[in-house]
Amino acid sequence: MRKLYLIGIGAGNPEYITVQAIKALNVVDVFFFMDKGEAKQDLVTLRKEICERYVENRSYRVVEVDDPVRDPTISDYTTRVELWHRQRALVYEEMVAKELEEDQCGAFLVWGDPSLYDSTLRIIEHITARGRLCFEFEVIPGITSIQALAARHKITLNGIGESIVITTGRQLSAGLSGAAARTIVMLDGQCSFNNVLDEELDIFWGAYLGMGEEILLSGKLSEIASRIEEVRHERRQRNGWIMDTYLLSKPSEAG
Ligand SMILES: C[S@@+](CC[C@H](N)C(=O)[O-])C[C@H]1O[C@@H](n2cnc3c(N)ncnc32)[C@H](O)[C@@H]1O
Incomplete structure (x- = not known):
């Protein structure tokens, strides 16, 4: 039976890869690269570098496919994204059926970890629910951008015995991030921290x-x-893309 691996490759540093991920990389026949958006070329390059660096004495193929884009005419965000996932499921299903022999292993190299703001698992679920393609799959965890943020700033994410909220820039702007002392914000193209300029908060x-x-x-x-807004703008202009994550925290409740 065909087997698919969803391999978390960590959020940026090729050395974030785990031993389990390296073992999985070394049984893969076909890697599927499905990147999209502004960072596409750089992300493809990093994935290629990972394959070249960690796959030993084994031939493999890379199949690159353009992800379908979201339909901007659908105004409701959730409906728009769900429809997009269904479209992507069709593309992925066709690609796997065409490119992978019955007894071969394929892999999606997922940025960071597949459980965090990533749709690959949802797409796999859609394909499974359609019931037209038979395969087994396995998820290999990776280091998320949140873990990288905490390690690089040398901080713990939670205060002692406290909750943390993980949310998006969109939700932060809408005031939907809840009352936790610490909030991690991802997917924020708009510097939404400007909407919560509380004197107490550290970033x-x-x-x-x-x-x-x-x-x-x-x-x-x-x-x-x-200053963050300025640096963000300047680097985005220079590189053509940027990915950033941040923790907002009330210092008095630090642990
Ligand atoms: C689609 S989500 C994918 C998250 C990923 N699955 C993970 O485990 O981190 C993309 C968002 O993750 C964050 N992100 C991913 N990689 C990052 C990096 N190297 N530096 C800063 N933020 C990053 C950014 O907030 C970005 O908008």
Whole structure:
């Protein structure tokens, strides 16, 4: 039976890869690269580097496919994304059926970890539910951008016995991140921290974590928000893309 691996490759540094991931990489016949968006070429390059560096004495193929784009005419966000996942499931299903022999292993190299703001698992579920393609699959965990952020700033994410919220820039702007003392924000193209300029809050911000371009900034949010915005804008212009993550925290509740 065909087998698919969803391998978490870590969020940027090729050395974030785990031993379990390296073992999985070494049984793969076909790697499927499905990157999209502004960072596409750089992410493809990193995936290629990972294959070249860690796969030993084994021939493999790389299949690159353009991901379908979301339909901008659908106004409801959840509906738009769900429809997009279904479209992608059809593309993935056709690609796996065409490119992978019955007894071969394929892999999707997932940025960071497949459990965190990534749709590959949902797409696999859609394909399984359609019931037209028979395969087994396995998930190999990876180091998320959140772990990279914490390690690079040398911080714990939670205060003692406290909760943390993981959310998106969109939710933060809408005031939906809840009342936790610490909030991690991802997928924020709009510098949404500007909407929560509470005097008490500290920010631990990281962009291109684990990569050569890595930038770390931390301090009182009200004092460094405009500096982060400036640096973010400048680096995005220079590189054509940026990925950043940050922790907002009330210092009095630090642990
Ligand atoms: C689609 S999500 C994927 C998250 C990924 N699965 C993970 O485990 O980190 C992309 C978001 O993750 C964050 N991110 C991923 N890699 C990053 C990096 N190297 N540095 C900073 N943020 C990163 C950013 O917030 C970005 O908008």
